[in-house]
Amino acid sequence: MANIKEFSALGSLRKTLQDQEQARIKAEVERERQAALAEREANLFRHSIGRVAPLPVNAISKALHQPSPPPPIPRQHIADEQAALLESISDEFTVDTLMDSDEALSFARPGVGPDVLSKLRRGNWVIQAQLDLHGYRRDQAREALGEFLRSVRRRGLRCVRVIHGKGLGSVNKEPVLKHKVRNWLMQKDEVMAFCQARAADGGAGALVVLLKSSERPGG
Structure with a gap:
């Protein structure tokens, strides 16, 4: 009776090991398939663009754009308008400045x-x-x-x-x-x-x- 139980347990263990091995083989096959696909895509990209090489330093030209200066502010015109608006009435005038x-x-x-x-x-x-x-x-x-x-x-x-x-x-x-x-x-x-x-x-x-x-x- 004991021999039958041991034989059954041994068979179950063997089945488990077989399942694990099959899973490992499938994973390895999938990894290799993904690697091959990535390699094919890389080759396709390189074939499409052809050979590339960096430009020499002296072939690179840089364009420097100076910002446009702001429009001039008509300060004197503004000052003249303000002076006319206030009718020459100044806040800086004091009683002692001119009159008694x-x-x-x-x-x-x-x-x-x-x-x-x-x-x-x-x-x-x-x-x-x-x-x-x-x-x-x-x-x-x-x-x-x-x-x-x-x-x-x-x-x-x-x-x-x-x-x-x-x-x-x-x-x-x-x-x-x-x-x-x-x-x-x-x-x-x-x-x-x-x-x-x-x-x-x-x-x-x-x-x-x-x-x-x-x-x-x-x-």
């Missing part, structure tokens, strides 16, 4: 009598128009002031009020626009004099401005 002023920063152009400024302070001149610059940024205020002065001059007005505010809403409560407006007005030839408005007309938040008489046709 009193403690209250009133202003009278040289040649204007002291009585003119006194009458302006007392309110003897009737205010004929006004410009309110509340809420304007600096550049907006400068342009608005220039346009306002041109407009009232065309209408032949002489006494106007410019409301610049007291600067209470500005950073650090500094009245930046207040000082800018005074400096801009002093640079305008048509401005003869100005002073702080009376309390009833705006006080420290406004200026009363006296303009030169307009020379209108037929006037």
